[in-house]
Amino acid sequence: MRRRLINSTLAVVLVVIAVFGVSLVIVETRTITSSAQDRIGSEALRLLGVVEADALEHRKVDAGSLSEQLDVGTYARITVPGQPVVEVGDRIEDNVIRGTARGEQGEVVVVEESRSTVTREVGRTLAVVGAVALLAVVAAVLLAVRQANRLASPLTDLAETAERLGSGDPRPRHKRYGVPELDRVADVLDASAERIARMLTAERRLAADASHQLRTPLTALSMRLEEITVTDDLETVREEATIALTQVERLTDVVERLLTNSRDPRTGSAVPFDLDEVVKQQVEEWRPAYRSAGRAVVRSGKTGMRAVGTPGAVSQVLATLVENALMHGGGTVALRTRVTGNQAVIEVTDEGPGVPPDLGNRIFERAISGRNSTGIGLAVARDLAEADGGRLELLQSQPPVFALFLSRTAPERAEPERTVR
Known part of the structure; x- marks a missing residue:
């Protein structure tokens, strides 16, 4: 592209120089020739005036005095009736510029000059025009190179940018x-x-969220399948299979919610639901895992509450908190429900060391983890809570107390607080 721009600019300049330069040379040549002709004619008239003045005083033409008035290289021939022809200067044989003047008494003055004078003047004009043309060509080349670089370099950069995008x-x-x-x-x-x-x-976040959110239901599903493989009791198999099917439904709900949030994170499907059922489900799902670890998971607090949210999302948030307590906490894990104002609160606490003081609420930021984990779970859990209009907070660091706040519907018949193991 640079070469094409330079060649095209240079071609335009050469055409302009050729058109205007040739025209200028022709005009200047004619002007110089005409000027020389006028000058020789004026010289002849001047000499004629001198000759006529001498004739009036009855003096003969003096060639010596006339030679002093002629330019070097100029030849003059004076013819006066009754006097011999007077020649001043060296005769020019050919290629001359001639000027003739005639007086009233028959005097004739002829002045001649070699045309080489005009030729030299035209040559100097051609040299000047040629020098200007050369400077114009050099300037055009420099300008063309500059313009080519100004246009080609950005195009090269844009091509590299497009290649980087690809x-x-x-x-x-x-x-x-x-x-x-x-x-x-x-x-x-x-x-x-x-x-x-x-x-x-968004794609990377979806992949990270999916891997984390699907892990919990898959873990619970694998535990139910393990229970099925180690039992011979048909009733137990049926019970575990029913729970496994529930886990499959949760997996489906998690996938659908992930896809919905990937399109629009603000999209929610909050509905009134029975909070007791969700809490009970989580306790029953995680009890085998805690039993295997020699620990316990219990629920307590106010019952018979209904909250506004997405049951699957609330289950996922609680599962994340319970799983974190299993992995990083210690002792008994408690899910406690209570009411504050027009909000239903589910607190998840354990007897472990808690959240390091230097983390605090930064524990909900992505890639922030107090121990060897992905640092995604709590961030995803907070996003799920906020998508339904709730919020997830760390109320206490040591021992850790996480609280999920949800909008509460009109209370139904409340039962007394009780603790279930």
């Missing part, structure tokens, strides 16, 4: 070139890079 590097360059059309292309590429970056971030 290779999976969506970082915008925010580089502009001072050319409106190229800057518009750069704006579009940067906007595309930002959109691709957001899409890749």
